[in-house]
Amino acid sequence: MPILAERPELRAFVERGRVVRMPSEPRLLEQLYRVLAEIVEAGTELTEDEVNRAIVVVHDDPAQIRRGLVDRQLLDRSPGTLSYRRSTA
Template sequence: MQRPKGNDVRRAAFDGPPELAAFFRKGRLETIPAGRDRRHALLVHVASRFEPGREYGEDEVNRILQPVHSDHATLRRYLVDAGLLRREHGIYRRG
């Protein structure tokens, strides 16, 4: 049996849109895309981890984002800046 190579390994561990697979390795985000469109697509994918209408404390948001990327604080800020998460008085909601 052949082992998957290169992008096949990335795709095997990634459950999102194929155009974002290059940014992931073994299910973790390695690089946040610099391009606006790809970054937004990535953020939409990450935001899907949050239930609409549910409230989250910052610690819980961090626990959800830590397995995605080592810099979960930057990822959280990007989600808020993009309007995909809303923050009010330390409570986060999916936008």
């Protein structure tokens, strides 16, 4: 993910464009999730499967990342429909 290359503080967690480990420091973890949220194009509604396919390109556990994005309110999940949209807040 080219966006990660622009964040020198996150380079230690990325190899060949893929996140290979998650930061333990909360500030860096939050930064990483904010960058990963950019995988979902603003204004685009995606199914859970589409979100997973986008995330698996940069991380081996798309469910972990998807849940983390939702928990941090960086990705909104529509109840009952399993559709996702990047948060505007």
